[in-house]
Each structure stands twice: as structure tokens, then as C-alpha cells.
Amino acid sequence: MSSIVIKLENLTKKFRNLTAVNNVNLEVHKGETVGLVGPNGAGKTTTIKLIAKLLRPTSGRILINTNHGVLQDLSEISRTITQMGFLIDIPAFYDMTAYQLLKFYAKLQNYPKDKIDNRINELLDLFKLLEWKNEKVKTFSKGMRQKLGIIQAIIHEPEIIILDEPQTGLDPKARINIRKYIRELQKQGKTIFVASHMLYEISEVCDKIALINYGSIIAFDTIDNLEIGLKTKELNCQLLDPIPLGNLGFLVDKLIEKLEPFLDQNLDPNISKIPVIYNAKNQGIKIFYDGTKNSRGQILKTLVKEFESDFTVISFTQPKTSQLERIYSQLITENNTQIKTNKRR
């Protein structure tokens, strides 16, 4: 197993009566991309602020793999750790040009002087900000500032990159670019820790997910492993042509009948009342199945063979995002119920 680069040990942060981070234990290994997901006020930003030493923990400790390759208690490290890059909250900058700011940040992080200009140009170009290089940041839009925030976090090519809501304020194209860039960083073996509300973004780039609620980590695993504990699994089939309305009732009944052995027998009525749903708008069939690989294969076979004359399946996928949304929703609900029960006791 690869070495641990960030280790949170019983980390707790209290603000008077409020416990923002509650006994958090977490290990991030070298080269991993870990997503920190949770509702507003769950403690995501506070956790990141603690790692960035912007806040002091009430108890517990943070261990960081320093430049010497040894895990060290963050509170005992007096110097700044140059192999880490942070984007925290909505970035706010001094009233200077993008170039002046980035040059200053790169110098502070000991980036080789002769490479600074090239690095600034390369990143500004990548994030489509090159023509704004000599403009003052106060003239930038929110999205442009967010991009600049990401650039400042990675300008010195850190080994560990910690991003808090990196997609905030960005247009879809910029989001795609950032996803691409995160994947590029993953290929380079960087360790990335991302906090976000955007489950899709997280599911697209993260190897592991830590779900945080009321300051506590309620789950920490890969999406696949988290799914195992999930009662309902979902499959999406895209059809070539829409199903004629006259045939719809008959076809749905036939689908339920033929796929019956593989469907979810304990489907939560809050999710859906029937295990097969046709969505006319996007010409898709949603199937709630038992979650086994074998059933997934059998469902595909059945759809292709038994329904050859009824419709043509053009795609057959297990959507990561909706799975993640469900995991998220289920775990958070369970946790909230547990907290309420404990309070009553």
C-alpha cells in the first residue's frame, strides 16, 4: 500500500458550544484523490482550514508527510509546508495584477525563480486567463477569480493539493477543464483532497469519498464499496426510439415480469413504487435491481433478446452520480435519525 500523506487523528474543533469537527479520523494515501462531501455546515471547510493551519484543533492532531518523507505533527512544524497547495473558500486577492500575485505566491513557496514566468504563463493559458495576465484582479469575474484561486494552489507544483469547492462559480466548460486538469494531476501521482457539494464532480474524479455530517465522518470508502451497503441499485438504459404510448403499460408489465428475478425486492417506496420506470422525455428505462454483477449481465441479456422487437438499447449504464446521491442521501438521513434518537435518550 502507498504511504500515508495526510492523517487526521481524533481531530476535533469546537467553537464555544458548537462542535464543527467531531473526532475525525482519516487517512489519505499518496496519489489518492479523496472527496469530502457533506451538507452545508457539515464541517468540510473547517476540516480543510485545520489542515491549512488557519485554525487550531481543540483536540486531536493532523499528521503530514513532510518534505523529508516522515509523518509529522502539523502543530510541531513551524515552517510552511511547500509541498501542499490550498484553495480555501471563495478566493480573495490583494488588489494587484494576476501576474504580480502569482509571482509573489510562487516566490513564497520557493519555486525556482527562473521557472516562475513560464509556469505562470502555462497555467494562465491552461485556464484561459493569459490575456488577463496584467489586469488587476478586481476587474475579474467570480469565475475568473476562482480559476486564479486554483492556479495559486498549484503554481508551485505541490505534491498534495487541497481544494475547497473548486467548481464554485465556474461555467460548465471551465468545470470540464478543471476535471481534466485534476485527472492530469492524478496521472502525475499527486494527492488531491477535494471538498465539494457537487456530487457529480466528486464522483468523476475521486477514488474515495468521505461523507461528513455534523462534523463527523459517517462513511469513508470508494464509491463501489459504499454502494455495497446500499439497498437499491440503479441501471439506466437508453433507447434508440421512444416507446409508443399505447404499448407502454404492456411493455412495463412485461419488463417487470421478465426481469423479476433480478429486481430489487425491497425497493424503498420513497425512491420508487415500481422497480421499472420509463422516462418518455429522455427515452430511457430506469431499472432498480438487486445490485449483483450477475443480475446486471442477465438484465442486459434479457433486454436485448426478449425485447428485440420492442425497442433497441443503445446504452446500458450504472450512473455513478445518482448512486452517489442516493448513498449520500441515505447515509445522511440515517445519521440524522441516529443523532435525533441519541438526543432524545
Next chain:
Amino acid sequence: MEILDSINLMIKPILHTINFELKKQRKKFVIFLIISIVILLLISLLPYALIPDTPLPDTQIEYFNGGVSFLPLTILFAACFFFSGIICSEFSEKTGYIIFPKINKYKLIVGKYFGNLILITTIIAINYLVLGLLGVFSYGELVDIRLYISFGITLFYILAISSFVTVFSSMLKSVNMTIVATILILLIGFNIVSSLTTLANPHLEPIYSLTYISNLIASVLNEVFPKIRYTEITQEDFTFRTWLTPTIGTGIIVLAIYTLSCFILAALLFKRKQI
């Protein structure tokens, strides 16, 4: 070699911060420089040049005395405007989220402090230079040595005032609050307290007051300095004393104490402050 490397690593971020601060405050610097030079010219040149039959003071030293009289006020305002945001703006404007993980807080404050100090010192040095040149041209003699002494005291005063404002910047939440609070204390607060203490005990010299210590800047250019340090009015049993100026030694010691204690306090408060 290793020691040199570690010194280099320690000093470099401070130097980068100073350099950055100089660029960041450039606009403010130019505005303050222009305003202060205009005031200096209004006081030291225009009355003699524009108003007919206005005689120059008898001696160059008297001329300088009039010229530097407004400098404590210029320093006060400059310090308030340059130093008020030195710490609190990192929190109120949230720029600290980016800068704090990159640099040790002590190095950041040292860098910002010296950056702004260089700017204010430059403004005041240019004022002294212009005043010195005017004195040389007006009186046809070399600059009196006491102008250099006055400049030396001014440097100590700049250090003390800057540290004083920095403490407020580390305690208060916004730049505007810091400006208002420091101006009120330095312009009014110290004067009220020193008036009250002098009333209670006329022999008690208000050396704790930065406003009183600042009188030294002009007083050293006074012909009678240091012979007359206070004026006194006595009526029956009541004596009212107005303290005019401290001695050079007292002034420098007080300013040095203010500088060190305020700076250390500001740095400690800054280190403890969480964003």
C-alpha cells in the same frame, strides 16, 4: 553552509513580502508624497514667495522649525493609512486564506511592517530633503546639524507610531475601525489624558503620550531647546504646567519602548488570531 541556507530560507519570504508590499502600496505612496510636499511648500515657500513683505525667519533653524511642525500629523495619518490594514485586512477581506498557508505569520508581519515603514520613511525623508534644500537656498548656508537630529527623532517616531497602529490592526476587525480608533487616540486621547494628569500633578511629565513625544521633532529645532521644557502659571496655591517637550534621551527611550512592545504584542496577537 547549512546555516547560510537556513538564514536564506528565513529571510527570503520577508524580502519577497517587503518587495510585494512596496508594489501594492505604490499608489498610496505617490498620493501621500504629493500631499505632504504640497503642504510643506504651502508652509515653507508660498508665504514668502507670494505674499509681499513677508520676512523670512531670522535664522535657518527657525525656518526649519516652522517647516517640520506639520510632520507629526503627516506621519500620524500616513501610519494610519499604511498600517491600519496590515493585519486586520487579511481577516476582513479574507486574503489570509491564500497567504497564511504560504508564509509563517511572523515573517508576513515583519515583511509587511518593513515594507510600509520604507514607504513612510521615504515620504518623510523627501520632505526633509526638500525642506533642507529650501533652507540652503533661502539662507545661503549649509543645513544646520539640528535638522539631521530632528530627522533621526522622526525615524524613531515613525517606528513607534507604526507599531502602535499595527497593534490596533491586530485587535480590531476592520481597516476603517483601526483608522478611526488610532486617529482618535493619537489626536485626542493622549492629549486628554496628559491634560488630566498634569492637572492632578503638574510635575508628572506625560512621557507616555506619543503626541507629547512628537513635539520633540520640532522642539530640537528651537533656539531655546532644551532649556525651556515647560511653561507654568501659578495662581495662589494652584500651579498649572504645560509640558512642551521631552529631552532627546527620554524621547528616544520612550519611542523605542513603544516600538518594541507594540510590535511584539501585535505579532503575538496576530499569531493567535484565527481566520
